[in-house]
Amino acid sequence: MATRIPRPPIARSALKAAPGRKRPLNRRLPPNWQPVLPKVSLADGKLKESAFKGLSHALVLFPASLLAGGVLPAGLPGGTLLKQVLDRQKKKATSLLRTPAVNGKMPTEPLVPEAMLPGGGLVRWLAVDPDAPVFLTQQQLRQALSGLLAEQPAQLDIVFHGSAGFVASVLPEAAYVATVNRIALPKTVASEKPAKTATASKTGKPAEIRLWAGTRDQDFLKQQLAAALVRAEANILTRALCVLPPNQLTPGSFRELVPAQIKGLGIRSEIYDVARLQKMQAGAFLAVAQGSPAHDAAIVHLSYTPRPKTTKLNPKDKSTLLPLPSVALVGKGICFDTGGHNLKPARYMAGMHEDMAGAAVALSVIRAAAQLKLPVRIDAWLALSRNDIAPGAYCQGDVVTALNGRTIEIVHTDAEGRMVLADTLTLAAAGKPDVVMDFATLTGSMTMALGNRMSGFFASEPWLAGRLDAAAATAGERLMPFTMPDDYDSALESQVADVKQCTLDGEADHILAARFLQLFVGDAPWLHLDLSAASCKGGLGAVGTDTTGFGAALTLAFLQSIAAKGLSRPGPRF
Numbered sequence: 001m002a003t004r005i006p007r008p009p010i011a012r013s014a015l016k017a018a019p020g021r022k023r024p025l026n027r028r029l030p031p032n033w034q035p036v037l038p039k040v041s042l043a044d045g046k047l048k049e050s051a052f053k054g055l056s057h058a059l060v061l062f063p064a065s066l067l068a069g070g071v072l073p074a075g076l077p078g079g080t081l082l083k084q085v086l087d088r089q090k091k092k093a094t095s096l097l098r099t100p101a102v103n104g105k106m107p108t109e110p111l112v113p114e115a116m117l118p119g120g121g122l123v124r125w126l127a128v129d130p131d132a133p134v135f136l137t138q139q140q141l142r143q144a145l146s147g148l149l150a151e152q153p154a155q156l157d158i159v160f161h162g163s164a165g166f167v168a169s170v171l172p173e174a175a176y177v178a179t180v181n182r183i184a185l186p187k188t189v190a191s192e193k194p195a196k197t198a199t200a201s202k203t204g205k206p207a208e209i210r211l212w213a214g215t216r217d218q219d220f221l222k223q224q225l226a227a228a229l230v231r232a233e234a235n236i237l238t239r240a241l242c243v244l245p246p247n248q249l250t251p252g253s254f255r256e257l258v259p260a261q262i263k264g265l266g267i268r269s270e271i272y273d274v275a276r277l278q279k280m281q282a283g284a285f286l287a288v289a290q291g292s293p294a295h296d297a298a299i300v301h302l303s304y305t306p307r308p309k310t311t312k313l314n315p316k317d318k319s320t321l322l323p324l325p326s327v328a329l330v331g332k333g334i335c336f337d338t339g340g341h342n343l344k345p346a347r348y349m350a351g352m353h354e355d356m357a358g359a360a361v362a363l364s365v366i367r368a369a370a371q372l373k374l375p376v377r378i379d380a381w382l383a384l385s386r387n388d389i390a391p392g393a394y395c396q397g398d399v400v401t402a403l404n405g406r407t408i409e410i411v412h413t414d415a416e417g418r419m420v421l422a423d424t425l426t427l428a429a430a431g432k433p434d435v436v437m438d439f440a441t442l443t444g445s446m447t448m449a450l451g452n453r454m455s456g457f458f459a460s461e462p463w464l465a466g467r468l469d470a471a472a473a474t475a476g477e478r479l480m481p482f483t484m485p486d487d488y489d490s491a492l493e494s495q496v497a498d499v500k501q502c503t504l505d506g507e508a509d510h511i512l513a514a515r516f517l518q519l520f521v522g523d524a525p526w527l528h529l530d531l532s533a534a535s536c537k538g539g540l541g542a543v544g545t546d547t548t549g550f551g552a553a554l555t556l557a558f559l560q561s562i563a564a565k566g567l568s569r570p571g572p573r574f
């Protein structure tokens with residue numbers, strides 16, 4: 001028994017809130033909350049040597065191919081300074097190149113030398129290989145920028161040296177990586193003031209990032225930059241929602257913040273709350289939702305239909321007369337996962353407020369697609385609930401009837417993700433979209449299989465897997481395809497219902513979860529992403545925080561590829 005230490009009496013005045021300031025017990029998320037981006041702009045003209053010397057924080061990017069001769073490229077901004085640094089360190093110019101793993105040796109990352117500019121500023125140089133995988137390029141950019149961004153500069157300058165082709169391929173990635181790492185994620189949001197994601201420097205002005213591309217095709221680059229910033233915003237919104245504490249981001253407050261996120265973008269929203277879902281008999285979703293005393297669970301349906309003018313109707317081009325492709329995005333939004341009656345141990349419950357990452361991706365992506373006015377019809381379905389422990393919570397052995405009439409035997413209350421997704425997928429598939437795509441931090445076994453550096457996915461058809469894989473590669477987010485042969489279904493055979501929710505031994509649970517979910521998708525072409533990379537210690541690829549926002553960038557790239565190339569499955573091969 002612990003010794004009791006007498007406590008000093010508390011002055012009455014200390015218990016009173018300071019005048020004029022409310023201190024709510026439970027900080028609620030203000031519904032007008034928005035993440036704020038740094039100001040990112042394309043600088044006009046060429047950076048003069050004298051101005052370069054006066055920069056406070058600068059990164060110089062140039063093509064790795066310029067080091068082929070073993071010497072530094074002529075005319076490189078700060079080249080003399082870089083030469084001095086390399087001489088001092090007794091390094092060759094080629095040490096700025098990455099050496100891949102060869103002959104049993106570990107890969108070596110490129111040297112990122114830094115020097116102090118005459119005005120006291122900090123400059124770094126990075127040789128970029130535009131032919132390297134985007135994941136690698138983004139990771140190198142992030143590492144090169146980290147030393148500069150650590151000082152939270154009011155102004156960051158990124159200077160490009162190289163051909164127009166080099167600038168066009170690297171500028172969007174540099175802007176993306178700098179933007180997603182320049183912001184600070186909101187650990188909590190004060191309800192008494194208009195909330196902002198902190199990007200302000202100590203001077204109170206918004207942080208600024210300037211890109212020096214020289215006198216290139218400014219219009220083209222501006223377009224590329226605008227798209228990269230929308231992508232960055234999607235990643236930031238995903239992460240910002242994920243890091244919010246579970247008493248602040250509840251299913252109810254998540255619902256409340258949606259209108260501000262989609263305002264002015266032509267996205268309509270519709271709520272399926274608990275009462276409505278009860279009438280519809282969405283028993284799989286409600287099995288999980290019924291454990292929450294707050295009764296604030298809901299399925300939020302957002303829909304974006306492009307305006308006709310954005311589809312550039314051209315009567316001569318027959319392809320534009322075809323109906324627009326349509327995609328349904330479905331996200332698991334468990335705002336906190338206790339595991340339910342099959343309670344998680346503390347070690348595994350920590351971080352479970354991020355079990356809504358899938359819904360955050362779906363919301364961020366439909367918003368980004370509308371910002372870019374993509375000619376694709378998009379529906380987003382957010383399955384928002386908590387998986388709580390309560391007298392009314394669902395139990396092992398319960399048999400529930402899903403929205404599509406299938407009965408499910410509950411085997412483990414911690415497999416709640418597939419329950420809320422089951423009915424949400426039924427709703428999404430009912431609209432007959434060309435593709436249904438779901439996102440969920442779903443199974444521990446996917447993490448066992450891949451770790452946190454990649455996410456795994458399943459596709460109902462190989463051509464769809466190829467399309468997604470290609471889009472993910474351009475976005476720098478790594479995916480691993482999995483198959484789901486139907487003989488795995490034998491593990492889900494139930495004596496008392498149509499199907500078991502899962503098994504207790506957990507073997508191949510990522511595959512069983514996919515097999516289970518497929519029962520609710522019908523025959524719609526389907527992609528299922530199990531987001532094992534939603535959180536990765538030390539950051540991943542472009543992103544420096546543990547919470548990665550994985551999925552937003554690749555899904556946006558997938559939609560952009562659908563917008564550009566359509567979504568027709570290949571014809572039969574003879």
Ligand SMILES: [Zn+2]
Nearest residue numbers: 337414415416
């Ligand atoms: Zn769970």
